[in-house]
Structure formats: C-alpha cells, structure tokens
Amino acid sequence: MSAGPLPTAPSGPVPGAPGPSTTGAAVEVHDLHVRFGAVEAVGGISLTATAGRATALLGRNGAGKSTTMRVLAGVVPATSGDVRVGGLDVRRERLAVQRLVGYCPDVGGLVPRATPWEHLQLAGRLRRLGPGWEDRARDLLERFELGGVAHRTTSGFSHGMGRRLSVVLAAVHEPSVLLLDEPFDGVDPIGVEATFDVVADARARGACVLVSTHLRELAVEVCTEVAVLRAGARVATLPAARMLGEDGAREYRSLLD
Numbered sequence: 001m002s003a004g005p006l007p008t009a010p011s012g013p014v015p016g017a018p019g020p021s022t023t024g025a026a027v028e029v030h031d032l033h034v035r036f037g038a039v040e041a042v043g044g045i046s047l048t049a050t051a052g053r054a055t056a057l058l059g060r061n062g063a064g065k066s067t068t069m070r071v072l073a074g075v076v077p078a079t080s081g082d083v084r085v086g087g088l089d090v091r092r093e094r095l096a097v098q099r100l101v102g103y104c105p106d107v108g109g110l111v112p113r114a115t116p117w118e119h120l121q122l123a124g125r126l127r128r129l130g131p132g133w134e135d136r137a138r139d140l141l142e143r144f145e146l147g148g149v150a151h152r153t154t155s156g157f158s159h160g161m162g163r164r165l166s167v168v169l170a171a172v173h174e175p176s177v178l179l180l181d182e183p184f185d186g187v188d189p190i191g192v193e194a195t196f197d198v199v200a201d202a203r204a205r206g207a208c209v210l211v212s213t214h215l216r217e218l219a220v221e222v223c224t225e226v227a228v229l230r231a232g233a234r235v236a237t238l239p240a241a242r243m244l245g246e247d248g249a250r251e252y253r254s255l256l257d
C-alpha cells in the first residue's frame, strides 16, 4: 500500500556540513590484521582502491571480506596494520572517516520500528546534510522501488527490501568512499540495476567504491578491479574483465583453492 507522497521539508545550508565528496579519496590498507580472541579474521591484507573506480572484494565464506569492510567503515578496530580512508588514518580519525564513508553492512543496521523515511531523516540530521538531500533521498527511494513503503516500519520488510534500503542509506549523502557489503544478496533485478546506477553515479563524481560479494558475475559487471581474498589474506588483484565468462570463472576458482 502506498503511503502517499513523501513529505517535503525546508532544508537550508548547515554550517560545518561536510561537502558532498572529496576528489581523490581512496582506500589504502597495509598489512591489516584483525583478531577476535583466538580467531584471526584478517591475517595481513594489503590493498588499494582508487577514486573513481569500483573494486570488488571476492572470496569464500570466512575469507575476511566483511571484517575488512567493517574496519574501513570504522566500526571494527584493526588489531594492527595501517588503514587509510580518504587519506585519513582510521584508527586516529575514526569519526572523520565515518563522515567520508557510506557503509551498507552485510547484516543489520536497520531499526525495525522506524520507517525508511525516518531512517533517512535521522541520517540527514546526524550528517547535517545541506540543501537538496531530501530530493536525493526521494529519488533514491523511487529508484529502489521503496517510495511506496517509505512510511512503513521496516520490521515487515523482506530481506531484499532491507538490502535495498541499506544501499539507499549508504548512498544518500554522496560519500567519498562507498562501501557496499553484499548489496545484491537476495535482491531482485530492479534492485540490482538500481545498485549498479548508485555505483556508476558514485564513480562519476570521483568516489571510491568497494563492493563485497559472492556473486562474481555481478561483481565483474559493476566493478573495474577485483581483489580476491583467501583465508584472511589477499591473493590477487585483477582487472574485472579477467573474471568474465567461463575463463574468468575458472581463473576465480583457481584462486580460491
């Protein structure tokens, strides 16, 4: 059921609000280790992702993709290693990094009792977004076919609807670094296409995009590079085109063993 048109509210410039993007922002990870007690989730990953490009993180279950994304998003601390996002040291400047980043976590992140529009309002306030952000939010909701449920609590959302809203929330502030963890998981073709558009838009304005996924075919369609992780380490970074088709599938398979 459609909840009617989305509300409009005046939104003026906010002093001190961050700009929409920082040209040249990039991700640099050097010898990242992350331990959870006895478990070494990441065991020495190094990788670079450049502005205006989209890099896929591929690898088997437990390879360390989500943990790496969490470190980049500033939600999990590195045990050791040097991690820079947009030139900022994640350990020392975590809040500044979180302002630069748009992060779609692999699970969670949504408040069941809140509607998509309430999630967006909260994001707008916390990030002190300037003029135009509500139009952008409405446009994103429409592109992800969430306009009709903008005022419905997310508790009744399907898995795919939740994924789509998480991508909207990651993208609404036009971050310099867009981190999408499993954005295609359980998402229908419309949602996949809308996510492709979000990635293309981000690249066009010079943002650095990282996409963690199991879906090699979608990764190579939307990304320019592919970093393959295995058992907490990066084993290869290749042009995405190398992972295309049956030859690409074979090459990917060979990197997993």
Ligand SMILES: Nc1ncnc2c1ncn2[C@@H]1O[C@H](COP(=O)(O)OP(=O)(O)OP(=O)(O)O)[C@@H](O)[C@H]1O
Residues within 6 Å of the ligand: 036, 039, 040, 041, 042, 059, 060, 061, 062, 063, 064, 065, 066, 067, 068, 106
């Ligand atoms: N909070 C945690 N506590 C303990 N171990 C963890 C924690 N988070 C991750 N791990 C472990 O770290 C390893 C890497 O997990 P991670 O979620 O990063 O892998 P992944 O590549 O994203 O896997 P998947 O593709 O299944 O999502 C796994 O062995 C996982 O069990």
